[in-house]
Amino acid sequence: MHTNSAAVTDTIRNGVDSETMFATLDLIKAQPELARFQFRVSNRWIDGAHNRSTIKGFYAAGGEDTTRTEAFELDAGEPAILLGSDTGPNPAEYLLHALAACLTTSIVYVAAARKVELTSVESTLTGDMDVRGALGVDEKPRNGFERIRVSFRVTGHASEEKLREIVERARNRSAVYDMVTNGVHVVLDATTD
């Protein structure tokens, strides 16, 4: 499609092919049924606090994805003080990572769409928890984090105002930020044989 290398270079911004991005957006506007996605995880207990998720297949744009050749495997664990042996980050840390990753990707994509070249995106997240809730010692504290603090440092070739607008737009579009702040309906069933 490209007639010279300058054109190719021009379409990649922040590592995102913005030409493909706009083509995807146009396609989904024209055929909204292509916007239906389903992501999946399979998890298996190994021992104690150690369990492992396998992630590969997903449904997207009218069909089952076939582009992933390898499955991702993620190991979870707990530190010693929570009775594990550090076989991986703990589930609450994975939730913080999910939030950090989604906000970061949203910032990078929004910047690409707005033709802003970023030079760095860094963040630190903290979650405060009174573990009496999850341990069942006291009914008052909630099980999860009381609050999460997210601090971003974003630099790029744009004014401070523009960069702040990008962070704000990214927050308003992030899938995980929406889920973590607003909650999601979870349907759980169990079989025992």
Next chain:
Amino acid sequence: MHTNSAAVTDTIRNGVDSETMFATLDLIKAQPELARFQFRVSNRWIDGAHNRSTIKGFYAAGGEDTTRTEAFELDAGEPAILLGSDTGPNPAEYLLHALAACLTTSIVYVAAARKVELTSVESTLTGDMDVRGALGVDEKPRNGFERIRVSFRVTGHASEEKLREIVERARNRSAVYDMVTNGVHVVLDATTD
């Protein structure tokens, strides 16, 4: 403390040292200030949809943890259809993993506390999303999953009724289940230099 190997074996159930578990619960009941934990993640953008979290330090039981010798590193990405190159699971998949891992560990710990030996815990999770929300194409669909379905298969040396009680209690105590279903207050700030 143990005078014979039978006593040592007896305290480990499902890979969890239940003697240590009950000692921890007693300690936290006696000194509730020890229940204050803080978990943390640092994330750095690499390129496009690729970013990486580093997870090591946390605050627990009155002090900064010093038992973790190595940091965990988690790479996030997006598949091609979402403009990435599969450098890792995507953020929404990480959220499903966090939920699977937390429910699984909760099931294993509750079973250990109730002297139930489990033989397997497996789960599959699916999250349905209309990506028009996150892509900013349409205001109506939310950004995140419309719903999450969790299917557990739990087997062990106990009646079906007992195993179902354990799953129910675990759901009621899981930190990530609480956060994903009820939401968490997130405070976000950004600097741009």
